Amino acid sequence: MAFLANFTAIDFETANRRRDSACQLAAVVVRDGQLVDERMWMIRPDPFFFSPGNIRIHGIRPADVESQPTFGQLWDEIATFLVDDCLIAHNAPFDIGVLTGCLERHGCDIPDLHFSCTRLIARQTWPDRQRFGLKPLSQWLDIQFKHHDALEDSRACAKVLLAAGIARQAESMVDLEQKLRIVRGKAGKWGVSHAARKDSKKRKPAAKKTQPGVPKRMLRRGGGPSLALSMNPFDESSITREMTSDSAGNETAVAGHSASGHSASGHSASGHSGAAPVDWQRLAIRAEFIQPLRGKRIVFCGQLQMLSVQQTHELTLRSGGVHQTTADDDTNCIVIGTNGIDQQQADALIQRREMEILNEDQFLSLVGFNR
Numbered sequence: 001m002a003f004l005a006n007f008t009a010i011d012f013e014t015a016n017r018r019r020d021s022a023c024q025l026a027a028v029v030v031r032d033g034q035l036v037d038e039r040m041w042m043i044r045p046d047p048f049f050f051s052p053g054n055i056r057i058h059g060i061r062p063a064d065v066e067s068q069p070t071f072g073q074l075w076d077e078i079a080t081f082l083v084d085d086c087l088i089a090h091n092a093p094f095d096i097g098v099l100t101g102c103l104e105r106h107g108c109d110i111p112d113l114h115f116s117c118t119r120l121i122a123r124q125t126w127p128d129r130q131r132f133g134l135k136p137l138s139q140w141l142d143i144q145f146k147h148h149d150a151l152e153d154s155r156a157c158a159k160v161l162l163a164a165g166i167a168r169q170a171e172s173m174v175d176l177e178q179k180l181r182i183v184r185g186k187a188g189k190w191g192v193s194h195a196a197r198k199d200s201k202k203r204k205p206a207a208k209k210t211q212p213g214v215p216k217r218m219l220r221r222g223g224g225p226s227l228a229l230s231m232n233p234f235d236e237s238s239i240t241r242e243m244t245s246d247s248a249g250n251e252t253a254v255a256g257h258s259a260s261g262h263s264a265s266g267h268s269a270s271g272h273s274g275a276a277p278v279d280w281q282r283l284a285i286r287a288e289f290i291q292p293l294r295g296k297r298i299v300f301c302g303q304l305q306m307l308s309v310q311q312t313h314e315l316t317l318r319s320g321g322v323h324q325t326t327a328d329d330d331t332n333c334i335v336i337g338t339n340g341i342d343q344q345q346a347d348a349l350i351q352r353r354e355m356e357i358l359n360e361d362q363f364l365s366l367v368g369f370n371r
Contacts, residue, residue, distance in 0.1 A: 003165030004032045005173045007086040007116075009158035011150045012098040013058040015065075016051040019101035022071055023050075023060050026150035027081040028158045033165070035158060039081055040151040044068045046105065047314045049284070058148040072106030083111045086173055086184070090134040090157045092117035093194050096187055113187040116177070116195045118160045124180040124197065125164040134160070284318050287367050293321030297330050302337035304360050319367050331355060335363045 013024040022043050029037040044065045055061055071078075082099070089095035092115055103110045122132050129140070135147050138156045141163050145156040170176035177184060185195035287293075298321050300312050307315065312335075316323040324331060333356040358366070 002033060003162060003170055003172075003176070005162065005165055005170075005176070006031050007088045007158075007161070007173055008081055009088045009118075009154045009161070010082065010095055010099075011089060011153035011157060012095050013060060013148065013150050014054060014098060015045040015060070016049055016054055018045075018047075019097045020071075020105035021045040021047075021049070022098050022102050023065050024058070024150040025078065026154040027078075028151070028154040029081065029085075030158050030162070033162060035155065038151060038154070041074055041078065042068045043074065044070050046070050046072075047317055049314075070106065071102040072108060075103070075106065075108050079111070083113070087113060087115035088118060088157060088161055089115065090118045090153070090160070092119075092185060096185065096192060096194075100187060100192065110187065110189050115185045115187070116173075116182065117185070118157050118164070120182060120195055120197075121164050121176070121180060122160060124182065125167055283367065283369050284315060287315055287319040291320035292367050293319035293333075296321045296332040297324050298322070298333045298335060299324045299327045299331055300335045300337065304335075304337040306360060306364060315367060327355075333358060333363075335360065 007030050009028045009030065011026050012022050015021040015023040023045050024040070024042055026040040027038065028035055042060075042065050044067075048062070048066070050060075050062050087096070096113070096115055099113075100110055102108075118134075118137075119132050122129070122137055129137070131137070134153060134156055137143075137160055138145055141160065143156050143159045143163075145152040147153065165173075165176050168176055168179050170179055176182075181198040183196055183198055186193050293316060298316050300309070300323075304312065313323045327334060335358050337360055
């Protein structure tokens with residue numbers, strides 16, 4: 001009996017802990033049980049920030065993707081592979097979380113998706129196995145692949161599913177799901193409901209939608225423990241340990257800045273030579289942990305002394321806020337630099353709505369930095 005399954009296996013690699021930080025995506029199309037097409041995309045994450053821990057896992061470095069399109073720019077092409085098909089991933093909650101996170105981050109509508117998970121399928125197909133990670137399963141099934149390359153992982157994921165279908169003598173994906181008593185996962189604008197066994201006593205509630213630009217705090221991968229976060233966001237040694245653990249930290253790129261602290265435009269990360277230096281890495285990481293601007297819309301006026309324009313955008317996003325180019329009725333805060341608006345204009349803006357007017361020092365203090 002042939003397993004005539006139709007699905008698309010996908011795998012994401014991410015640049016850092018943010019679920020919207022995809023730096024590589026692959027899709028392998030299976031029709032009637034045969035691998036018939038595949039595609040791989042290198043992606044420039046936005047914000048452009050790589051964690052050394054992630055680099056150690058997949059080997060993708062900032063230089064590999066700095067000239068690549070963003071996820072938003074690639075979505076129309078990616079959608080032709082992913083939409084209107086059953087998506088399969090190994091540990092699907094991770095990959096579906098990255099997909100929906102990137103869609104939200106880039107202002108793309110989340111289409112109605114349906115998907116399943118080869119980790120779950122493998123557990124039900126071979127319950128006597130002790131390890132259900134993609135690597136041990138592939139080794140057991142004699143599937144040769146290079147782990148943590150998105151295209152290689154997608155191929156391996158597809159082959160694991162095909163092996164499960166053959167082992168259970170299923171005719172199609174629907175038949176396999178019925179034999180294993182698995183309910184397919186779904187996702188859309190409303191949130192996510194993950195694949196699970198029909199007889200599970202406790203189904204996980206649908207995931208709450210996150211505000212665009214506000215990252216979820218943790219990602220799980222491979223069924224292992226959650227990535228540890230510092231209990232105290234002001235504990236520098238704990239927060240920055242990952243950033244300084246080895247030489248990979250020298251390859252880290254934050255908003256296009258090199259390890260020497262200079263941007264592509266040649267300006268120092270501290271703005272002007274006379275200003276106290278900003279530990280940009282630490283400030284950016286701390287902002288992401290404590291989210292001091294969550295829900296706020298920020299406008300910057302004039303030239304700041306300590307931060308570049310790109311850094312203000314990056315720092316606002318990492319702090320949970322939304323960067324605006326001009327003030328409107330939804331603006332919560334205006335940060336004024338040199339040659340910014342005058343006091344009369346500031347007073348007029350405050351009268352329009354309850355709005356904070358901050359100078360650069362006040363803004364930096366708000367996000368956790370003091371001169």
